[in-house]
Amino acid sequence: MGAARPAFAEGGHKMTGLKDLMQPHRIVMMLVFAALVIWCAFALRWDWIPKYAPLALEGLWATIWILAVSTVLGFLLAVPLGLAQAVGPWYLSIPARTFCTIIRGTPLLLQIWLLYYGLGSLFPQFPWIRSSELWPYLRQAWPYAVLALTLSYAGYEGEVMRGAFSGVAKGQLEAAKSFGMPRFTMFRRIWLPQAVRNVLPTLGGETILQLKATPLVATITVMEIYAVSSRVRADTFIVYEPLLLLALVYMAIAGVIAFAFRRFEKG
Amino acid sequence: MTGLFELLGLGASAELLSLSGWGGNLLRGLANSLQIAFGAFGLGLVIGLFGAYGKLYGGKVTRDLLAIYTTVIRAVPELVLILILYYVGSDIINKISEGLGGGRVEINGVAAGIWVLGVVQGAYATEVLRGAIKAVPAGQIEAAKSYGMPAFMIMRRVTIPAMMSFAVPGLANLWLIATKDTALLAVVGFNELTLETRQAASSTRAYFTFFLAAGFLYLMVTLCSGAVFARIEKWARRGQPSLRGGTR
Amino acid sequence: MKLKALLAAATAAAALTAGAAAAEQVKIGIAAEPYPPFASLDSSGNWVGWEVEVIGAVCAAAELDCVITPVAWDGIIPSLTGQQIDAIMASMSITEERMKTIDFSDPYYNTPAVIVADKSMDIDATPESLAGKIVGIQASTIHQAYAQEYFKDAELKVYQTQDEANQDLFAGRIDATQADSIAMADFVGSDTGSCCEIKGAVADDPAILGRGVGAGVRKGDDALREALNKGIAAILADGTHEKITAKYFTTSIY
Numbered sequence: 001m002g003a004a005r006p007a008f009a010e011g012g013h014k015m016t017g018l019k020d021l022m023q024p025h026r027i028v029m030m031l032v033f034a035a036l037v038i039w040c041a042f043a044l045r046w047d048w049i050p051k052y053a054p055l056a057l058e059g060l061w062a063t064i065w066i067l068a069v070s071t072v073l074g075f076l077l078a079v080p081l082g083l084a085q086a087v088g089p090w091y092l093s094i095p096a097r098t099f100c101t102i103i104r105g106t107p108l109l110l111q112i113w114l115l116y117y118g119l120g121s122l123f124p125q126f127p128w129i130r131s132s133e134l135w136p137y138l139r140q141a142w143p144y145a146v147l148a149l150t151l152s153y154a155g156y157e158g159e160v161m162r163g164a165f166s167g168v169a170k171g172q173l174e175a176a177k178s179f180g181m182p183r184f185t186m187f188r189r190i191w192l193p194q195a196v197r198n199v200l201p202t203l204g205g206e207t208i209l210q211l212k213a214t215p216l217v218a219t220i221t222v223m224e225i226y227a228v229s230s231r232v233r234a235d236t237f238i239v240y241e242p243l244l245l246l247a248l249v250y251m252a253i254a255g256v257i258a259f260a261f262r263r264f265e266k267g
Numbered sequence: 268m269t270g271l272f273e274l275l276g277l278g279a280s281a282e283l284l285s286l287s288g289w290g291g292n293l294l295r296g297l298a299n300s301l302q303i304a305f306g307a308f309g310l311g312l313v314i315g316l317f318g319a320y321g322k323l324y325g326g327k328v329t330r331d332l333l334a335i336y337t338t339v340i341r342a343v344p345e346l347v348l349i350l351i352l353y354y355v356g357s358d359i360i361n362k363i364s365e366g367l368g369g370g371r372v373e374i375n376g377v378a379a380g381i382w383v384l385g386v387v388q389g390a391y392a393t394e395v396l397r398g399a400i401k402a403v404p405a406g407q408i409e410a411a412k413s414y415g416m417p418a419f420m421i422m423r424r425v426t427i428p429a430m431m432s433f434a435v436p437g438l439a440n441l442w443l444i445a446t447k448d449t450a451l452l453a454v455v456g457f458n459e460l461t462l463e464t465r466q467a468a469s470s471t472r473a474y475f476t477f478f479l480a481a482g483f484l485y486l487m488v489t490l491c492s493g494a495v496f497a498r499i500e501k502w503a504r505r506g507q508p509s510l511r512g513g514t515r
Numbered sequence: 516m517k518l519k520a521l522l523a524a525a526t527a528a529a530a531l532t533a534g535a536a537a538a539e540q541v542k543i544g545i546a547a548e549p550y551p552p553f554a555s556l557d558s559s560g561n562w563v564g565w566e567v568e569v570i571g572a573v574c575a576a577a578e579l580d581c582v583i584t585p586v587a588w589d590g591i592i593p594s595l596t597g598q599q600i601d602a603i604m605a606s607m608s609i610t611e612e613r614m615k616t617i618d619f620s621d622p623y624y625n626t627p628a629v630i631v632a633d634k635s636m637d638i639d640a641t642p643e644s645l646a647g648k649i650v651g652i653q654a655s656t657i658h659q660a661y662a663q664e665y666f667k668d669a670e671l672k673v674y675q676t677q678d679e680a681n682q683d684l685f686a687g688r689i690d691a692t693q694a695d696s697i698a699m700a701d702f703v704g705s706d707t708g709s710c711c712e713i714k715g716a717v718a719d720d721p722a723i724l725g726r727g728v729g730a731g732v733r734k735g736d737d738a739l740r741e742a743l744n745k746g747i748a749a750i751l752a753d754g755t756h757e758k759i760t761a762k763y764f765t766t767s768i769y
Contacts, residue, residue, distance in 0.1 A: 025327050104443075105489035106482045107450035110461055114478040117679065120686035121474040124710065130687055139649075139688040141672070212344040219454065221651075221672045226346065230589065231673065234655035235663075237616040239593045243351050247343045254342035288558050295560060350590070354597045361598050379599075454675075456547035456587030466549055466556050469678040472707055 044241050052232050059228035060249065062142075063214050066224065070146050071210055074153025075203075079192070081154060082161025096158065103155025109216050111152065116144040116220040145217035153210050160202060164195035204261030208254045225249060284480055289467040293477070296463030297484050300449040303380040303459060308445045310385025312438075315392025320422075322397050333393065340390035346451050352383040353455050376457050384448055388441060395437035399430040431503040439496035446488050460484060540580050541739065543570050543730075544600030547585035548676035552701045552763050553606050565763045569623060570604050572755045573730075577746030589654050589675055592616060595733060602732050602739060606695065608657045608725035618734050620743040622727025623756070624768045627716040628658055631684065631699050632691035640715040645669045651680035651689035658693045661723045666693075685710055693717060697768060 020026075084096035103111070123129050129138065137143050168191055176186045215226035229242040284290040318337070321329045340348065356379060403426060411425045453462035464481040468474045545562065549555035553566040562583055574581035586594045591607075594600050595617060609619040630640040638644050646668035652659045654673045662671055672689055674680040680692045685707045692699075696716065702708040717724075730743045750756045751769065760768055 023327070026331065029328070029331060101490075102482075102486060105486040107447040107461060107485060109450045109453065110464070110478060110482055110485065113465065114475075114482065117468070117682060118474045118478050120683060120688060121472065123686045123688075139686075141688075208342065212342075215344045215346045216451075219675060221674060223673075226344070227673070230654060233593075234589070234659065235612075237592055237613070239354055239596075240351070243347060247339075247347055247351065250344055250347065251339065251342045292556070292558065292560050354590070354593050357597050357599050454587060455590055456585055458547070458585065462547060466547075467558075469676070469682065470549055470551075470555060470558075472682075474682075 040244070044244075045238055046241060048232055048236050048238060048241075052228065055223075055231070056225065056228050059223055059225035062222065062224040063211075063226075064253070066142070066145055066149065066217065066222070067207075067211050067214055070149035070153055071207055073146070073150045074210075075157055077150065077154035078157035078161045081158030082163075082165050082195070085158070085162040086165035100155045100158050103152055104159065108148070108152050108213055109219065112145070112148040112216055112220055115148050116141065119144070141217070141221045144220060145222045149210065149213060149217070152213065153206070156209075157199075157206060160199050160206070161195060164198040165191065167198050168194045200261075200265055204258055204265075207257050207261070211250065211253055211257065283467075283471055283473055283476055289471065289477070290480075292463045292467055293460065293480060293484065296458060296460035297488075299377065299457070300446065300459040300461075301488070302377055303384065303449050303452065303457075304442070304445040306377070306381030307384035307388050307448075308442050310381055311388025311392040311441065311445070312396075314385065314389025315396045318389060318393030319396035319400055322393065323400060337390045337393055340387055345387055345448055346454060348387055349383050349451055349455060352386055353379060356382050380449065380452050380457055380459070383452070384445060387448065388445055391441055391444070392438070395441060396430070396434055398437070399434035400426060402433040403429045432500070432507060435496065435500040435503050439492070439500075442492055442496070443489055446492070447485065450485075540582055541574070541602060542584045542600045543574070543581050544584050544586045544591055544594060544603045544605060545570075546588035546591065546605045546676075548588055549678060550606060550676075550698060553698065565759060566604060566606060568759045568762075569750070569756065572750045572759065573604075573623070573743060573746035575746075576749035576753075576755070577742045579742055579746070587675075591655075592731070595731060598733075601736070602730050602743065604730045606698075606728050607731050609727060609729045610657055610660070610725035611722055612660065613725075613731070616734070617731045618736065618740055619729035619731055620740050621747055622729045622769075623747045623751075625727035626696045626768055627719070628661065628693055628724055629696045629699050629716050630691050630693050630714045631703065631711050632714050633684070633687070633710055634712050636690060636714075638691055638714050640717045642666055642668065645691060648690040649688070651683055651692040653677045653680060653694065656694075657724050658695075661717065661720065662693055664720075664723060665717070681707065697764065 021030075081096045081100065084092040085100070088096065123138070129135060172190055172194070173186065176190050181189070214224060218224060218227035218230065221227075226246065229246040232242040233239060284293075318333050322333050325333070407425055407429055408421060411421045416424070449457075449459050450461040452459050453465065456462065460481055464477045468477040471477070545554050545566070550564075550566075552564055554562055554564040557563050562585070567583065570581060570583065573579075584600050586600055588605065591600075591603055591605060592613070595603055603617075606624075607613070609622060613619070630638065630645070632638045638648065642665050645666050648669050649672060650662055650666055650669045651672045651674055652662050654675055656677075659671075659673060662669070672680075672683070674683070677692075677694050677698060680689065680694070681702050683689050684692050691714070696713070699713055703711055703713060730740075730747075732740045732743070756769065757767070
């Protein structure tokens with residue numbers, strides 16, 4: 001079983017130059033699109049935007065923040081998970097493999113609810129938790145959101161890293177060994193950089209998939225951009241406009257991520 | 268250990284999960300989830316096959332439109348797509364039916380779920396199948412053409428059987444995504460496994476018991492599907508040289 | 516292509532649709548998330564509760580062939596305008612804001628909104644005492660609208676269901692919640708709710724809190740609205756409403 005998420009990177013389109021865009025059928029399509037946008041701007045209701053713009057910006061910030069933190073932490077967790085599965089002894093590889101299987105085999109929504117409401121249902125049984133220093137964090141929703149998304153990213157990426165570590169040519173490691181390189185230096189200087197380079201093309205896609213997972217945390221009261229659009233819908237009963245705008249916002253973020261990773265790969 | 272079980276509220280689990288208790292609800296939810304996943308996967312395959320052919324052999328406009336379809340679907344969160352497609356889908360169907368002079372069409376939850384997830388699956392299936400078709404050696408298709416086979420027969424007798432072995436791993440992934448994406452339908456109120464779980468959990472307050480039980484069911488589906496797809500892959504590869512020893 | 520279809524549908528949604536004839540099946544939308552004691556699932560998967568019985572009685576009195584259709588609360592109005600359901604009977608209060616989008620039948624029950632908090636908390640139902648506190652509310656409810664208007668100094672946490680807000684009140688993640696008095700009386704009487712008590716009713720604001728709970732129908736669907744009105748009047752007159760209420764509550768809720 002491969003990674004149970006589609007690879008976003010494959011089948012990606014090459015950057016289209018200006019010349020490509022100027023083909024007749026594309027010009028017609030762009031005109032149709034422009035007409036649609038203009039029609040949207042006038043025929044649909046957008047009067048709610050000024051009122052909710054500050055909230056939307058906060059929500060956007062929350063989305064990006066959660067995405068960035070969970071991706072970075074998740075990747076840091078994925079390295080040992082991948083390493084344990086690729087070369088670890090059985091008492092490390094079996095737990096690592098089990099973790100990845102469980103994360104990849106169950107819906108993220110269920111994981112989020114289990115963490116938030118499941119753990120929450122335990123609090124009343126331990127009165128001391130409420131007087132501990134961690135309580136101000138434990139009672140908020142975002143730590144659970146970040147934890148759930150981090151574990152999820154680590155689960156998927158751990159599987160990818162396993163392949164990446166196994167994919168580094170044996171000869172290089174043997175050469176390093178024969179030079180008398182200590183094991184940690186070998187890992188730091190040869191093994192890890194090559195493995196990371198191997199997974200870089202898939203990382204952009206995985207990050208976009210992670211972005212697509214972030215709206216799920218709205219179900220545990222985190223006020224990110226999806227939750228803001230739900231609030232607009234609840235307050236004004238306008239259904240399609242906030243959803244359309246929301247889809248555009250996600251496409252824009254996905255575009256920025258794809259562009260940034262492409263740059264990163266080249267540079 | 269028993270103390271821990273009691274603490275997590277797992278003590279009365281056996282009773283709560285019995286078939287006459289809430290266990291029956293969970294299994295009904297699972298049946299709904301699987302039904303939707305099967306339907307969506309099937310619809311996704313059909314869309315994907317046409318999409319892949321369109322992307323490979325279609326005209327310029329078809330190709331651009333398909334590129335927009337797959338890009339949009341793969342950049343927008345499933346949750347948002349589900350909401351848009353769910354509300355829009357029934358609107359369109361009713362409008363068409365009214366336009367044709369018919370009455371209102373009954374759209375049941377399962378059909379709506381299949382439509383919504385099927386459209387999402389179709390975008391991914393398009394990419395998987397496109398890659399697989401491209402991997403079929405061109406000579407095989409040309410040979411079929413030179414024998415005078417009609418296009419549809421080439422597709423049925425040559426392209427599809429030959430691409431199967433390339434497509435199966437990707438399709439296995441898509442199937443797993445389909446089963447897990449059914450959970451998102453809980454947010455629009457479908458009685459699939461995740462919503463049944465939430466209802467049971469909040470009615471009994473045994474959050475851990477039910478979320479763990481549901482997680483176990485999903486995991487079983489994943490593991491069983493993995494075994495089934497491994498067999499399918501073996502079958503699809505029959506007669507081909509072994510790929511073992513390759514890098515992947 | 517898709518975008519075009521989408522926009523066509525958006526206009527379609529805005530357009531008003533013709534009503535359902537009384538002879539065909541009427542889909543009564545209720546919230547898919549349990550809302551005891553009004554509507555909740557039993558372990559064999561049947562919907563039970565005060566409102567479920569009232570729906571049955573109203574439909575019988577109005578001679579409508581009703582089916583109960585659970586829909587996510589958060590999207591229940593779009594489901595009505597999108598024709599997935601024909602009427603909403605899900606403890607939905609009749610408010611000015613909602614009247615802009617849908618029509619309502621006559622009210623069939625009415626209860627005040629209350630604040631519930633931990634017994635040890637020194638809180639009452641005023642904006643001053645809730646300032647700086649975390650208040651949990653259910654999305655798309657009159658309580659959300661009210662809290663956003665009056666409890667500006669409190670931190671608001673929005674839940675998809677009241678049940679989740681109650682769970683978090685029990686877990687101590689929120690300091691208080693605002694909800695319907697009957698549902699809350701049921702909650703504080705339960706094991707989980709034993710932590711908490713009703714601190715009092717919020718000051719009334721009919722513009723936001725509405726004038727009782729009615730059945731929501733699509734704008735212009737007068738045939739169904741009239742039929743439901745007739746049914747509601749009939750069960751109020753012949754004592755059915757009272758009989759059902761007595762099974763669940765000690766006081767009248769009309």
